[in-house]
Amino acid sequence: MEAAELIKKVRKIEIKTKALSHQIFAGEYHSAFKGRGMAFSEVREYQWGDDVRSMDWNVTARLRSPYVKVFEEERELTVVLLIDVSRSGLFGTSVGTKRDLIAEIAAVLSYSAILNNDKVGALFFSDKVELFIPPGKGRSHLLHIIREIIELEPGSQGTDISEALRFLTNALKKKCTAFVLSDMLDVDGEGKPRYEDALKVAAGRHDLSVIKVHDPRERTLPSVGLVNIKDGETGESAWINTGSRRVRDLYSAWFTALAGHESRIFNKYQIDNVDIATDQDYVKGLMALFGRK
DSSP states (O other), X not given: OOHHHHHHHHHXXXXXXXXXXXXXXXHHHHHHOOOSEEEEEEEEEOOXXXXXXXXXXXXXXXXXXOEEEEEEEEOOOEEEEEEEOSGGGGOOSSSSOHHHHHHHHHHHXXXXXXXXXXXXXXXXXXXXXXXXXXXXXXXXXXXXXXXXXXXXXXXXXXXXXXXXXXXXXXXXXXXXXXXXEEOOOOBOTTSOBSOHXXXXXXXXXXXXXXXXXXXXXXTSOOOXXXXXXXXXXXXXXXXXXXXXXXXXXXXXXXXHHHHHHHHHHHXXXXXXXXXXXXXXXXXXXXXXXXXXX
């Protein structure tokens, strides 16, 4: 991509997502992610009604007057975006591709974090970790992430969500707020998600949410006769007769079963999630996700 074109795209997405973050998400984000706990702030003299459990006995003994410890909410968070850049994200039959939608949502979340004075980092993955940008603050750091969201060309085409989750678990020892942005199309030969074990470990250590994106055409096959379909990640292709009701029903059943497996996993490990289509307004989806936090 030419430098001038890249700058134009970065500026366009910056203007749109910055406005959304300011006008819509700032309050919801702040309410949803309140920080990791309470941090010590100062000591002050005891006042009537103070909880005696907050007494600082060392200071009280030294000054011979009752003092209490004062705590305040530990506000700063570390946010990490796990961004799927596999080849399946290039599919789109509506307004844009799945990767376009992921890119814009990732930019909005990044701006919301920066506005809230949180650190934000990004982990780009295919069937391997393509790039990791450690959490940081500031506009230049934010624009670095956005540039990579727009420009990064993955070295691999497949999807391995487990690899990204394991990297997150190993790279960040302290608890963080993590978002997986993906179409979640990472299944075994039986059509079941391959990432359950890694998701369980990551969810046990971090505040993990999944933002799944899909294209409406993925859920049902149109009746258009004999067509050649190709797997964008493996390169394998096959001819199928979409004019056959049985073929269309089998495909729909496979997709429905996959959605059921995903739902079971998310419920089992209490992972907040939202499913957003490329032809939908993602604002409502994110607001719903924040509202459940």
